[in-house]
Amino acid sequence: xxxxxxxxxxxxxxxxxxxxxxxxxxxxxxxxxxxxxxxxxxxxxxxxxxxxxxxxxxxxxxxxxxxxxxxxxxxxxxxxxxxxxxxxxxxxxxxxxxxxxxxxxxxxxxxxxxxxxxxxxxxxxxxxxxxxxxxxxxxxxxxxxxxxxxxxxxxxxxxxxxxxxxxxxxxxxxxxxxxxxxxxxxxxxxxxxxxxxxxxxxxxxxxxxxxxxxxxxxxxxxxxxxxxxxxxxxxxxxxxxxxxxxxxxxxxxxx
Amino acid sequence: xxxxxxxxxxxxxxxxxxxxxxxxxxxxxxxxxxxxxxxxxxxxxxxxxxxxxxxxxxxxxxxxxxxxxxxxxxxxxxxxxxxxxxxxxxxxxxxxxxxxxxxxxxxxxxxxxxxxxxxxxxxxxxxxxxxxxxxxxxxxxxxxxxxxxxxxxxxxxxxxxxxxxxxxxxxxxxxxxxxxxxxxxxxxxxxxxxxxxxxxxxxxxxxxxxxxxxxxxxxxxxxxxxxxxxxxxxxxxxxxxxxxxxxxxxxxxxxxxxxxxxxxxxxxxxxxxxxxxxxxxxxxxxxxxxxxxxxxxxxxxxxxxxxxxxxxxxxxxxxxxxxxxxxxxxxxxxxxxxxxxxxxxxxxxxxxxxxxxxxxxxxxxxxxxxxxxxxxxxxxxxxxxxxxxxxxxxxxxxxxxxxxxxxxxxxxxxxxxxxxxxxxxxxxxxxxxxxxxxxxxxxxxxxxxxxxxxxxxxxxxx
Numbered sequence: 001x002x003x004x005x006x007x008x009x010x011x012x013x014x015x016x017x018x019x020x021x022x023x024x025x026x027x028x029x030x031x032x033x034x035x036x037x038x039x040x041x042x043x044x045x046x047x048x049x050x051x052x053x054x055x056x057x058x059x060x061x062x063x064x065x066x067x068x069x070x071x072x073x074x075x076x077x078x079x080x081x082x083x084x085x086x087x088x089x090x091x092x093x094x095x096x097x098x099x100x101x102x103x104x105x106x107x108x109x110x111x112x113x114x115x116x117x118x119x120x121x122x123x124x125x126x127x128x129x130x131x132x133x134x135x136x137x138x139x140x141x142x143x144x145x146x147x148x149x150x151x152x153x154x155x156x157x158x159x160x161x162x163x164x165x166x167x168x169x170x171x172x173x174x175x176x177x178x179x180x181x182x183x184x185x186x187x188x189x190x191x192x193x194x195x196x197x198x199x200x201x202x203x204x205x206x207x208x209x210x211x212x213x214x215x216x217x218x219x220x221x222x223x224x225x226x227x228x229x230x231x232x233x234x235x236x237x238x239x240x241x242x243x244x245x246x247x248x249x250x251x252x253x254x255x
Numbered sequence: 256x257x258x259x260x261x262x263x264x265x266x267x268x269x270x271x272x273x274x275x276x277x278x279x280x281x282x283x284x285x286x287x288x289x290x291x292x293x294x295x296x297x298x299x300x301x302x303x304x305x306x307x308x309x310x311x312x313x314x315x316x317x318x319x320x321x322x323x324x325x326x327x328x329x330x331x332x333x334x335x336x337x338x339x340x341x342x343x344x345x346x347x348x349x350x351x352x353x354x355x356x357x358x359x360x361x362x363x364x365x366x367x368x369x370x371x372x373x374x375x376x377x378x379x380x381x382x383x384x385x386x387x388x389x390x391x392x393x394x395x396x397x398x399x400x401x402x403x404x405x406x407x408x409x410x411x412x413x414x415x416x417x418x419x420x421x422x423x424x425x426x427x428x429x430x431x432x433x434x435x436x437x438x439x440x441x442x443x444x445x446x447x448x449x450x451x452x453x454x455x456x457x458x459x460x461x462x463x464x465x466x467x468x469x470x471x472x473x474x475x476x477x478x479x480x481x482x483x484x485x486x487x488x489x490x491x492x493x494x495x496x497x498x499x500x501x502x503x504x505x506x507x508x509x510x511x512x513x514x515x516x517x518x519x520x521x522x523x524x525x526x527x528x529x530x531x532x533x534x535x536x537x538x539x540x541x542x543x544x545x546x547x548x549x550x551x552x553x554x555x556x557x558x559x560x561x562x563x564x565x566x567x568x569x570x571x572x573x574x575x576x577x578x579x580x581x582x583x584x585x586x587x588x589x590x591x592x593x594x595x596x597x598x599x600x601x602x603x604x605x606x607x608x609x610x611x612x613x614x615x616x617x618x619x620x621x622x623x624x625x626x627x628x629x630x631x632x633x634x635x636x637x638x639x640x641x642x643x644x645x646x647x648x649x650x651x652x653x654x655x656x657x658x659x660x661x662x663x664x665x666x667x668x669x670x671x672x673x674x675x676x677x678x679x680x681x682x683x684x685x686x687x688x689x690x691x692x693x694x695x696x697x698x699x700x701x702x703x704x705x706x707x708x709x710x711x712x713x714x715x716x717x
Contacts, residue, residue: 010661013707014671015700020707036711042661047654049615051637051646055658062662139617139630147295148573148621150304174288178575182614184650187692189612191271192579194696195280196614225697 002115004032005070007105009080009217010042016217022244023076023108029244030116032074037066044091045083049183053091060091068097072115073105076240078137078215081107086140107141108240109157109215118160123245126166126254130209131158131239132200132223133176134216143215147175157215157239164242166255170207177203181222197226205234210252212236263605266612269584270576283415284578290411291572293521294622300523301513310510312626315563318468318501319553325468325501326544332471336533338540346376349545353378353460353493354385356541360491362387362457368475368482369393370462371409371566372495372545375588378460389460390452392481394445401428407582409589410519410568415581449481459485463496463542464565465511469504472532473542476515476525483529490538494531498544499553499562511565514624518567548601557635561596563625570619570629576612585609592619592629599636607645610636668708675702 004027008020020036027034044059063084067073075081084105092098112118133155137143144155161167180186180196187193201223204212212234214220220236227234235248274280298304318325330340343349349372357365365382367373367389379389379400391400395413399406401424406412413421418436425431431444461482466473473494475482486492502511516522534540552558571577571591582590587598587606595609610633619629640646660666678686679702687694705713 008707010667014675015703017703017705017707017710021710024711036708038708038712039664041664041667042657044661046657049634049637050650050654051610051634051639051641052651052654052658053638053641055654058658058662135614135616135618139621146618146621148618150298150301176618178614178616178618180575180614182616185611185614188650189267189270189576189614190692190695191267191274192576192612193614195274195277195579196575197697199281199284221700222697224700225693228698229696 002032003071004034005067005073006034006036007040007043007067007073007075007080007084008036009075009077011221012076012217015221016238018246019076019217019238019240022238022240022246023074026108026112026240026244027074030112030118032072032116035070039066043080043083045080045087046183048083048087048091057091060088061095064088064092064095064098064101067105068101071104072111073101074108074111075105076108076215076238077217078107078134078141078143079218081105081110082136082140107137107143107215109160110141110143112160112243113156120163121160121243123243124165125161125242125247127248127252128168128170128208128210128255129161129242130170130172130204130207130212131155131161132179132204132212132214132219133157134214134219135176135178137215138176144176157213160243161213161239168255170204170209172203172207174203179219179223181219183218186222193222194226197223198230201227201232201234205232209234211242211248213239213242215239263586265608266580266584266586267608269586270580270612273581273584274579280579280581282417283581286414287572287578290520291569291622294518294569294572295521297517297521297523301517307510307514308624308626311514311565311624312560312563314502314507314510315625316560318503319499319559319562322498322501322553325503326498328468329466329471329501330544332469333533333542334471336471338471338533338542341541341543343543343545344547346545346547349376349495349543349547350378350381352541352543353495354382354387356491356493357382357387357458360457362491364452364456365389365458365460366392366452366456366481366485366489367460368462368477368485369396369412370460370495371406371589372462372497373460374406375497375547376495376545378495390449390456392449392452392479392485393477394442394479394481397445397449398424405583405588407590408568408571409566415583453484453488456485456489458491458493459487459489460493460495461486463494463500464515465502465508466496466500466542467503467505467508468501470532472505472530473500474508474512475529475531476512476527477529478520478522478526480527483527486531487535490535491541492531492534492538493541493543495543495545498546498549499564515565515567518569518622518624552597552600558596558600558632560627561593561600561629561632563627564593565625567624569622569624573618573622574613575616575618576614580612585612592633593627596629596632596636599640603640603643604645607640610634610640668706671706675704675706678702
């Protein structure tokens with residue numbers, strides 16, 4: 001039985017508890033012994049991405065101390081996972097346990113597909129779904145092939161979703177354009193950020209999606225904000241919620 | 256030209272002005288996305304695309320690691336072919352060298368094909384002040400010259416201008432019919448006018464796409480043939496290049512030419528890939544090698560790979576921020592992702608907002624034909640800006656605050672609880688006001704009663 005330390009991004013803990021619960025249930029469903037170490041807060045990405053390395057370092061050290069003894073660390077966010085696996089190097093280089101931590105930290109879909117070897121997820125989701133490929137998961141963790149690269153096409157979240165009964169994954173005009181969240185970018189470059197988000201939503205709407213899903217709740221938080229202000233009918237759900245068997249908050253005519 | 260941009264604005268201010276014209280911003284985004292899509296199709300036709308990228312990156316990194324040797328080899332071989340080679344440390348030295356060559360020949364009229372280097376050195380205004388007429392002969396470049404603007408893109412300098420506006424511009428400058436927007440008609444008018452300029456020119460100036468150390472020759476890629484005409488009619492050819500344009504062998508060209516046009520415009524190859532080996536019969540060829548900060552970049556392990564750049568513009572076409580803010584919003588000779596790395600290398604204080612004009616989506620790094628780790632370098636620039644004390648105090652302070660808040664589990668959970676409880680009770684104007692840029696166009700998420708950790712604790716104790 002794999003012993004998993006559950007790494008829940010700070011804003012998911014406080015604002016999207018249902019995403020954390022869905023992740024927990026999924027991991028348990030596939031036979032993991034899951035523990036949520038309560039001392040965890042934030043991985044430090046907001047500071048690191050602003051250039052404030054010194055402010056990010058204590059959080060990275062705290063993270064290492066909390067998670068170093070688990071067999072695996074799993075997180076329902078590509079971006080926060082990439083912080084640990086791709087950006088902690090310069091903060092924690094040479095610290096005991098870091099190299100092991102980097103290798104045993106996984107994004108949720110990556111963990112399901114690559115470690116637990118899950119082929120299909122049992123469940124029914126009879127709706128038209130648009131998969132938004134969050135950038136760090138796509139281009140840093142390589143959870144899927146990016147449209148820029150001329151490599152064999154694959155997509156770990158897409159593969160899991162496609163196995164659900166009744167689901168229809170819609171085809172987007174721009175399969176992996178950024179939604180414009182980008183952390184502090186969302187407020188520092190407010191105008192461009194919101195235009196990017198609205199364009200991303202529009203692509204999903206035109207493709208006929210009733211639900212937008214993504215591996216990162218931060219992208220969805222940004223697009224939910226725009227959708228709600230503009231009173232659009234399209235809904236957002238984290239991939240973990242759909243895979244764990246949750247249904248859309250507002251009723252949709254099923255496929 | 257670029258000198259007219261004397262008052263400097265931060266990128267977000269320029270970008271929000273561009274975005275404010277919604278239909279134009281979308282037109283700009285879609286025009287560039289169209290080019291990106293053409294690039295995808297062209298790149299997809301080559302099964303060896305990723306292999307080519309890896310080779311190109313390897314060749315460039317090798318060339319940069321022995322740059323001094325290759326430059327001297329190039330100089331020797333170019334001299335053997337009869338060219339005169341000049342070395343310029345700064346834009347001022349470059350401009351002076353060009354002017355001296357012109358003065359030696361009593362030249363008053365110059366035709367110039369596209370060269371980002373001469374833009375970087377602000378050669379045009381310098382020569383104009385010295386009484387020389389300079390005509391940019393690349394159609395897009397000529398259009399922005401007539402409008403007295405800098406280019407907004409390095410491959411498509413006039414990509415921000417609509418057909419109707421070009422019709423109006425040509426009506427004013429060339430006397431074409433008012434209201435004419437038919438591209439062949441406008442192009443023919445431009446061709447007639449430019450033909451006169453070519454015939455009367457004393458000197459032709461070109462840029463350089465690739466300079467080959469092994470042969471002393473160089474290659475200029477254009478789609479309009481303007482570089483060829485510009486250096487075939489006048490007897491004097493001045494080629495201006497940054498020192499990073501060196502590649503070791505003629506055989507390496509096969510890698511770069513295949514990548515360049517496909518990445519830039521989705522063409523299999525540029526219409527003209529002209530190879531120059533020494534002066535034309537009875538003429539003179541001058542090659543000006545310019546450093547202007549490139550040696551400093553070469554000395555930096557973090558940013559060295561930015562010198563791999565072959566100026567294809569693919570990172571601009573793919574950048575979701577560039578497409579929605581326009582090239583001029585960067586207020587730098589080279590805009591977009593690569594420009595946001597190069598500009599702060601020259602002047603970090605002026606260009607400090609550029610590394611933040613980026614959502615760190617990484618599309619530029621994946622599209623780059625020479626595998627520059629663009630988004631990683633942009634992140635590294637953010638650190639440099641912080642280290643050099645150039646971050647705005649609001650950002651600095653909020654990150655210190657976040658460090659304290661997130662550093663303590665108790666503070667974090669307590670602040671979270673208070674926030675989730677208070678926010679829904681506040682009157683709307685206290686949450687959505689000028690102090691909350693998030694809420695200008697976006698709602699905040701609904702505040703849940705319990706956090707995940709509270710639900711988890713309850714579930715566990717059951």
